[in-house]
Amino acid sequence: MTASILKKASAEAKLLLIGIPLAIWTLLPIYHLVLFALSPKEQAVSGKLWPEHPTLHNFSMVFHEQHHYLGHFWLQMWNSVLIAVSVGAITLFIATSAAFAISRLRVRGGRTIMNLALFTYFIPAAFLAVPMYKTMGNYGLLNSQWALILAMVTIATPYSIWVLKQASDKLPLELDEAARIDGATPLQLFRLVYLPLMLPSLVAVGTYALLLAWNEYLYAFLLLSDDKSTTLGVALGSFLSADDSPWELLMTTGLIYALPPAAIYYAFKRYMVGGLTAGAVKS
Amino acid sequence: MASVSFRNVEKSFGSTRIIHGIGFDIADGEFTVLVGPSGCGKSTLLRMLAGLEEISGGTIAIDDHVVNDIESKDRDIAMVFQSYALYPHMTVADNMGFSLRLRKADPALTKERVAHAARILNLGPYLERFPRELSGGQRQRVAMGRAIVRDPKVFLFDEPLSNLDAKLRVAMRAEIKALHQRLKTTTVYVTHDQVEAMTMADRIVVMQEGRIEQIGTPLELYDHPANLFVAQFIGSPAMNVVNGTLRRDGGQAWMEADGGIRWPLAPARAGQDGQPVAYGVRPGDLGVGRGADASSVPAEVIVVEPTGAETELLVRVGAAQIVVVVHGRTQAEPGQTIHLSVDTGAVHLFDPTSGIALTA
Numbered sequence: 303m304t305a306s307i308l309k310k311a312s313a314e315a316k317l318l319l320i321g322i323p324l325a326i327w328t329l330l331p332i333y334h335l336v337l338f339a340l341s342p343k344e345q346a347v348s349g350k351l352w353p354e355h356p357t358l359h360n361f362s363m364v365f366h367e368q369h370h371y372l373g374h375f376w377l378q379m380w381n382s383v384l385i386a387v388s389v390g391a392i393t394l395f396i397a398t399s400a401a402f403a404i405s406r407l408r409v410r411g412g413r414t415i416m417n418l419a420l421f422t423y424f425i426p427a428a429f430l431a432v433p434m435y436k437t438m439g440n441y442g443l444l445n446s447q448w449a450l451i452l453a454m455v456t457i458a459t460p461y462s463i464w465v466l467k468q469a470s471d472k473l474p475l476e477l478d479e480a481a482r483i484d485g486a487t488p489l490q491l492f493r494l495v496y497l498p499l500m501l502p503s504l505v506a507v508g509t510y511a512l513l514l515a516w517n518e519y520l521y522a523f524l525l526l527s528d529d530k531s532t533t534l535g536v537a538l539g540s541f542l543s544a545d546d547s548p549w550e551l552l553m554t555t556g557l558i559y560a561l562p563p564a565a566i567y568y569a570f571k572r573y574m575v576g577g578l579t580a581g582a583v584k585s
Numbered sequence: 586m587a588s589v590s591f592r593n594v595e596k597s598f599g600s601t602r603i604i605h606g607i608g609f610d611i612a613d614g615e616f617t618v619l620v621g622p623s624g625c626g627k628s629t630l631l632r633m634l635a636g637l638e639e640i641s642g643g644t645i646a647i648d649d650h651v652v653n654d655i656e657s658k659d660r661d662i663a664m665v666f667q668s669y670a671l672y673p674h675m676t677v678a679d680n681m682g683f684s685l686r687l688r689k690a691d692p693a694l695t696k697e698r699v700a701h702a703a704r705i706l707n708l709g710p711y712l713e714r715f716p717r718e719l720s721g722g723q724r725q726r727v728a729m730g731r732a733i734v735r736d737p738k739v740f741l742f743d744e745p746l747s748n749l750d751a752k753l754r755v756a757m758r759a760e761i762k763a764l765h766q767r768l769k770t771t772t773v774y775v776t777h778d779q780v781e782a783m784t785m786a787d788r789i790v791v792m793q794e795g796r797i798e799q800i801g802t803p804l805e806l807y808d809h810p811a812n813l814f815v816a817q818f819i820g821s822p823a824m825n826v827v828n829g830t831l832r833r834d835g836g837q838a839w840m841e842a843d844g845g846i847r848w849p850l851a852p853a854r855a856g857q858d859g860q861p862v863a864y865g866v867r868p869g870d871l872g873v874g875r876g877a878d879a880s881s882v883p884a885e886v887i888v889v890e891p892t893g894a895e896t897e898l899l900v901r902v903g904a905a906q907i908v909v910v911v912h913g914r915t916q917a918e919p920g921q922t923i924h925l926s927v928d929t930g931a932v933h934l935f936d937p938t939s940g941i942a943l944t945a
Contacts, residue, residue: 476670479637484684484731485658494683498674 335560338553347549360554369551371541374529381526382516382533382559385447389454390512394504396455397462402492404463405470406478416467419460427457428520435524449525450533454518458511465510469503470496505573513563534559587648587661587738587771588613589634595642596629596795604629604795606643611788616765616772620782621792621818628743630792631775635664635741647738658687663732664741667748669724671716671731678703678712681730695734702733705764722753729764740765742774746781758784779819783807791815813940816865816933822897822908824865828937833858840864840934844903849880851929856943863940865933868897868910873917874926881924884909886917900925 339360341353362368367375404412434453435444443449473496481491497504519535526532538559541552589611596604604626611617619627632638634645636657644651652660663684671680678699679686685695703709706726716724725745732740742761746754762785765772776782782789783803791798791806791814799811803819810816810824817823829842831850838850840862848864856862874881884900884907891897891914898909898917902925909925917923934943 474668474670476666476668477672479635479657480664480666480670480672480731481683482637483635483657483662483664484735485687490687494687495672 332560335553335557338550339557341550343548343550360550361558363551364554364558369548371537371548372551372555374537375534375555377530378532378534378537379558381447381531382535383562385450385454385522385533386512386516388447388451389458389515390508392451392455393458393462393511394508396459397466397507398497398500398504400459400463401466401470402496405467406473406491406496407488416464419463422460431520431524434521438525443525445526445528445531447526447531450515450518450522453521453525454511454515457521458514462507462511465507466500466503469500473499502573505570509566509570512566516563589739589771589773590646590649591630591634591643592646593643594630594633594640594645596626596633596638597641602641602795604633604641607792607795607797608643609790609797609800611771611773614769614771616762616774616785616787617790618774618776618782618786618788619790619792620776620779621798623777624794625792626795627775627777627790627792631664631741631743631773634739634773635662636660661738662741663735663737663739664743665725665728665732665745667744669716669728669748671724671727673716676713676715677708677719677727677730680716680727681734683731684735698734698736699730702730705733705767706730721749722757725749725757726760729761733764733768738771740770740772742772744776745774746776746778754781761785780821783819789819791818793818809942810865810933811942813863813865813935813942816935816942820867822868822910824867824933825871825905825907826935827864827902827905827907829862829864831856831858831860831862831934842903842905846882846903848882848932849927849929850932850934854932854934856934861937862943863935863937865935866927867931868908870928870931871907871909872926872928873898873909873911873915874924877924880929881926884923884925886919886921886923889915889917889919898923 337351337353340356340358341348342355342357342359345353345355364372364375367373400415403409404415434456438444438449438453443452477495477499478491481495486494517535518533519539522533522536523539526536529537534555538552538555541547541555590608591610592608594604594607595602607626607630619630621627629638633640634647634652636652636655640653644653646652647660647662672683675683678696681699681702682695685698699712700709703712706729708723708726708730711719711723711727716727719727725748728745745761746757749757758781761774765785774781774785786803788800789803789806790800793814798818799806799815801809806815806819810819813826817826827840827842827848829840829846829848832839832841832847833852833856836852838852838854838856840848840850842848842864848866850864877883882902884902886898886900887906888899889896890899894912896911896913896915898911898915900907900909900923907925935941936943
């Protein structure tokens with residue numbers, strides 16, 4: 303009895319031993335982000351653990367674009383949103399169609415596509431940055447948000463196809479057969495049976511692609527050099543181009559920029575777990 | 586309601602042929618069971634009828650219309666799968682009404698048909714539930730309801746009871762049979778369980794390795810198996826088979842097995858003296874005699890398995906192990922020697938090489 307309690311306690315202690323440093327490691331930068339964002343300019347680097355007079359003045363400055371670096375804050379925010387949402391949507395559309403065709407309709411060459419998709423990850427994305435820049439230039443897309451959208455979709459799609467294909471394979475084939483006998487066309491099967499059952503995976507993959515685009519720096523920096531077309535992420539980087547960087551504003555903007563991903567994770571938390579197919583077939 | 590006919594149907598996967606030219610007819614309203622060991626091609630045959638597998642050769646016709654190139658949905662069939670294959674994101678009512686929804690049927694009609702099917706299957710209280718909230722038996726009934734709602738020409742069942750526990754299986758077996766008696770829809774039912782086949786079928790098609798071994802009513806198959814395979818597949822416990830040589834002498838006939846053991850035969854049986862035969866006798870056609878006599882077979886009791894109404898004995902006769910089922914109880918004990926009496930009228934003889942029955 304006591305032995306088992308001891309064993310349990312020791313197992314928990316081990317977990318805490320890993321968990322606590324990990325939590326500190328993760329939360330420390332966020333703490334600094336918040337600290338800077340709430341500090342007046344002159345106290346930002348005072349070394350205090352918490353500002354004496356916390357203020358929301360920095361947020362007001364950011365929201366009212368009251369700094370040279372923040373001249374296009376709202377526009378750039380909008381660009382980030384537009385690009386991230388577009389990348390999420392287009393990636394989902396392509397990857398879902400591909401996964402459905404390969405996994406459920408069993409189209410010829412499906413395996414080859416899957417292998418090619420995997421192969422793309424042998425080449426690091428940074429390696430492709432210059433060729434991508436050249437390609438977009440050839441098509442006259444530089445400084446157009448389409449350039450970044452297309453580039454990010456290209457990067458996000460192979461992995462998304464893999465994830466969705468694996469998830470599709472887990473759906474029982476009898477469901478398709480039952481639907482076929484019930485009279486469903488492939489499109490009806492896709493819309494009425496496949497998509498609802500894939501929802502958890504779709505949300506997970508959509509979130510992945512969206513956040514990948516949201517967090518992208520290198521490609522955004524290369525493909526969108528104009529202040530008015532670039533994303534907030536790139537704009538944040540430009541804060542550091544001068545010696546007297548306004549750290550408190552940089553941190554405030556960074557904090558704002560980090561909120562949407564956090565919100566998305568929180569909102570779609572339950573989909574990341576899944577479990578919708580329970581009861582479909584006896585396992 | 587419809588008849589179904591298979592004409593020289595073949596199926597190959599790549600270069601492997603798994604169905605070798607099968608042909609038979611199913612009459613309108615008939616309950617036909619395809620039975621055989623796993624891998625015999627029975628499910629494939631059903632799936633070909635359903636339109637889920639392509640037909641490599643021959644034709645399948647429903648109501649005299651060849652359906653080879655007709656899509657599943659246009660064959661007017663409904664299928665119940667072993668795994669139920671219910672749509673997990675739809676309620677019971679939506680599951681059952683899905684086919685009508687796809688056909689853009691009037692919602693009022695759909696509702697009425699679903700309610701009707703639910704009444705037949707006692708699913709009324711569960712219509713708004715999801716499949717995951719139902720028990721195995723209820724899910725099976727929903728799968729059947731989905732078939733009933735369509736009012737198809739042919740019902741197809743692919744091992745529908747395999748996922749249920751033994752008790753529920755027996756109950757659902759009776760339910761499916763009652764359903765067929767009520768709806769009188771032509772039904773093709775696949776199972777590997779010969780008890781299911783015997784209890785439910787109007788006619789049984791016994792298959793092995795992509796070929797039909799025998800077609801007949803349950804009792805025809807039981808009483809007159811065409812070959813050794815059918816003889817041993819149909820009936821539980823399985824028929825005892827002993828190899829030996831047919832002997833005739835002075836108006837008497839018997840089969841002599843290894844060790845000089847004599848298995849009695851009716852003198853009128855066909856066959857030449859000295860002909861090798863396989864001697865088949867069902868466990869129920871053997872009895873424990875009172876003592877040694879001219880026609881009894883001495884046996885050593887190995888195991889006694891009382892089941893209450895009957896007692897199953899595993900005995901050794903020479904080198905062969907024989908199962909005997911006696912009604913009621915027995916005094917026999919392991920190690921004891923008993924004398925088996927044989928109902929010679931119920932003995933089956935087969936050609937030991939071809940397995941074909943030697944008819945009287």
